[in-house]
Amino acid sequence: MNGIDNQQVEQGSAFVPKFDAQGLLCAVAIDATSLEVLMVAWMDAAALDRTIETGLAHFHSRSRGKLWMKGETSGHVLRIKEMRVDCDQDALVLLVDPAGPACHTGARSCFYRRLEGGALVRAS
């Protein structure tokens, strides 16, 4: 935290992202136009740096243990329009312009099912 106290973390202008014990924070990508939640993924410091440098969403794959750019194989990149950080700086919201379906299944959003009476049903 570089000597920055809690009040500064919550109210200040210094960006001091708080990574968890695994070195990760949670990033929520939403469509900048429709506000639909597209996907939730993880960033380590390297992914965050690459995202800021390139303007394209990069994440850290927990299963593969490596940096990846969203859309690196599909072409369905997420172009960053704005980044927001929460009060304690351990989560990000990415307002993005998606180049195609955000989900690897081909769905526009990964959140294509809702929970209803204990089971999942197609949401839209």
Added chain:
Amino acid sequence: MNGIDNQQVEQGSAFVPKFDAQGLLCAVAIDATSLEVLMVAWMDAAALDRTIETGLAHFHSRSRGKLWMKGETSGHVLRIKEMRVDCDQDALVLLVDPAGPACHTGARSCFYRRLEGGALVRAS
């Protein structure tokens, strides 16, 4: 996973939430009306069960290591209108009707600052 394969996890109707090594999954609360992202928090199995049972968002506090109901002290509960799950079932979106500001700072959303040129500025 109870013998459920990847195809079933992604396309099926069985709700089989995938908790991480810490027993948690990420939950994104959004305002069901405005679609604004209000907060990101964590659920373990107990928090998820309580949320489903009560219709009020419950989370697991990573810092305090315990179950909490959002609004248990402030009264600013988050009433669940709909729950969505992502493709691999390790993240949830909660569409909620908030009883007050979602952030403990008094802000409507925890995401009240945007990143601009390396610094944070008040977003709205």
